[in-house]
Amino acid sequence: MSSWNPQRYVSVNVKHEAVSRCPAKLLVVCLVMLYTSRTEAESGHLWNQTEVIQNGTSSGHLWNQTEVIQNGTSSETEAVRNMTLSEYLWNKTEAIRNKTLSTYFVQGIANGSLNPTAFGGFMIQDAVYCYKIKNSIDISADRAPDGELKEYLRNESAAFDSIYKYLSEKWRIKNPAGINLTESCQSYADYERQIASTEDTIYMLVAMTPCYKLWPWLGKQLQSVNHGVYNEWFNDNFNPYFDGYKMLDAFVDEAETNMSINRSKALEVFTRCMQGEYEFFNSVQHTDLTNASPPVNGNVTSGSVASTLEHGRLSFSFTILVLSVITQISSLYCTDKIPMLPI
Template sequence: MRYLGILAVAMMTMNVFGSDRSTSDDKRTKRNPRSDSRLAYHLESHRFIEAPLNAPGNGIPLSEYLWAQTASYRNAALNSGFVQGLKNATLDPEAFGNYMIQDSLFCYWVKNIIDLALKNATDPAVWNFLSATGESYKSYYESMFETWSIANAPGVKSGPALSRYLNQVRNVATTMDPIYVVVALIPCAKLWPWLGEQLNVNSSSFGVYDSWVKTNFGYSSEYKTYETLINNAETWGHIDRHRALEAYRGSMSGEADFFNIVKTV
């Protein structure tokens, strides 16, 4: 029976994400909004995109500080059973299926959390960005619900990694200024392309997972707009470095925790 279950998930995986001959432009494969930072253009009109004239130097930019402070988490993500299983094309289809179901639930609940943050967003650029981001999460989870036959999200059991990550995102959205939600979104938007670099995604093959890996871990640089925003916001005195690290580290540890729901390669 277990063999039949694995076979069924493998067939579904091949149907949704393509076979070994799949390419990254397979229209059936959607980029996960956690790694898709193309909506960053909504932030380009924000007043903090421009640094104040004659601003005093703060040493290492905030974005570089946050990235350096969370190195252990991104390495934990890289060495996780999920990522290494993708790298070696040995990931158990059942483990992949479980990850995708948990991920679709994550996107469902994050959409609801972003809606909470919108209530406190008074800056038009941040409001537009969060609104568009929420719709992106909604479109993605609806697609995944259809793929994985999920009719009622609250009826699907949430794993501990999912619950911890959601609690962190909810805490940022409900207790901090909405600009810290942007901070909290940077780790996955920057981490996933970084993982792609470590996996040499453009010139490697990942078997049945090839299309998924190349779509989701492919090169993306739009997150740099997020980083420009938060760097300048700190210079303007609108972001506290310690609170930013709290939001950023929570998301980066959540990413590592999530990838590590797969314990074996």
């Protein structure tokens, strides 16, 4: 606030006699006094604010905020700092896995209501994904230095190869190159191949972790639900007791201890691949078989058989309609009766 100025008061008082005889002058003097008082008040307020900021005495709030940021003593900062890298990555992608949990495919598997055609389409995609991730792991293993990490990748490559062979036989896939992948599946597989080809080997393990860790987590959220016809598949794939991801977590945490991995880059890779999992699941939408698309370029897609049958039914109905019209026209213009042939 501005301080009281006695000299200004005396100065104004001396002039009072002169200006009191002229209302206009009096009005001007009053306006000047009002403006001066307001300006000094604002200046004093601004000065007090500046003084507070400089001295850090604004109830200690601004100073304490700066101290918290500099010293990292807030509870959130402290909690993040105490997390291992694997815990940090998992914690930062919570929103994505919650979205995955609510997708039509996951919920349909959980309660047994998933459209069988949609399930079949997903499984064919997943089989080809296993083929592609196996090849990406091979690339990463070839680039890895000799040791435990290379050996681990070789074993995982063999595991994915077995899964692909099992699925390809079950779903009659002769050549994975002949399967048209959805954009989400293709993009996900391409990104992992890029990581395998261009980044340090440890980042390939980061890219693999979302798949290993998300599926059993989904199983834990839904294990009390009756899965109907998908019960066997649920137990095999969403097995809540699967802990294969722990080896990946151990490699990643050890890399951070050895300062051979960047936390920000690891989060970027982990988030992209968790998003890839979500988009892959979310690519399966509830569809009506009667509205399914016909085969494209000779390749059979989900629902193409049903679509072909529907197309045939419509063609037959159209043929009957045309024959009916021709019969009506003939009855109008033909007077000669055609004898019926014996059957």
